[in-house]
Amino acid sequence: MPLERANLRPPPLTALVTGATSGIGRAVAERLAADGISVVVTGRNAQRGAETVSEITAAGGHARFVAADLDDPADIDRLAAEVGEIDILINNAGQARQAPTEEMKVSDYDAMFASNVRAPFFLVAAFAPAMAAKGSGSVVNIGSIAASIGLATSAAYGATKAALESLTRAWTAEYSERGVRFNTVAPGPVHTPIATPERLDALAQTTVMKRSAEPAEIAEVVAFLASSKASYVTGATVAVDGGRTAI
Ligand SMILES: NC(=O)c1ccc[n+]([C@@H]2O[C@H](COP(=O)([O-])OP(=O)(O)OC[C@H]3O[C@@H](n4cnc5c(N)ncnc54)[C@H](OP(=O)(O)O)[C@@H]3O)[C@@H](O)[C@H]2O)c1
DSSP states (O other): OOHHHHHTSOOOOEEEEETTTSHHHHHHHHHHHHTTOEEEEEESOHHHHHHHHHHHHHTTOOEEEEEOOTTSHHHHHHHHHHHOOOSEEEEOOOOOOOOOGGGOOHHHHHHHHIIIIIHHHHHHHHHHHHHHHHTOEEEEEEOOGGGTSOOTTOHHHHHHHHHHHHHHHHHHHHHGGGTEEEEEEEEOOBSSTTSOHHHHHHHHTTSSSOSOBOHHHHHHHHHHHHSGGGTTOOSOEEEESTTGGGO
């Protein structure tokens, strides 16, 4: 290709995927990289971060790992400074700590709200203004069916995901006129280490499809919403739950 034409190619889009060291986040990072997007992989575990990066680069994609503990607001600031401007933010990192309400420890309750709600809030605060200034960007927040259905021992976890859906709608009002779209993907049970296989299997039996999802099935929907193919979708909660919330 002549040099002048090569120079006309736009630079690749950049995405930050939180919790890309495992499960759904890793699958999303791999899926976005397969679309030619340059991916920043983040999480606390450097070894699993390196594995995600290796898998992406082995497949011909572009990725780098930046470690961060999103429970620490100062680490969010450091991550944002290190990453710089991005086109796509996937707020995926999260944790689920189950307990009967009367047995839930304050520390577990606070830890879930820190990683599942406060971290996405301050990541959007860090990255959305630059997206709005250039008039484009896409943020996908990973919710859960637990936001919409009552699950015993998941009251606090479900509340974090309901809060995240609420934030998604508020951010839609705040930023979508300036070209930044926000959506929530709400998965049902997915084969990842976040819950025991027994718990996932029990939940899977309550879905119409009677099975859990593979992380790649969630990643496919996330990649669509992150892309310009979803240019008229903002403020939505998209259920990817084997029909669980339809019944
Ligand atoms: N699997 C399901 O059935 C299911 C269903 C509905 C929704 N979800 C949601 O999907 C998202 C991904 O979960 P998953 O199932 O893929 O679980 P997972 O395999 O356990 O992955 C969780 C990810 O979050 C990261 N993370 C957790 N706390 C963090 C913190 N303080 N700072 C930085 N990173 C942190 C972990 O990274 P490090 O370990 O490297 O820190 C890990 O990469 C979560 O928001 C979860 O609530 C999952």
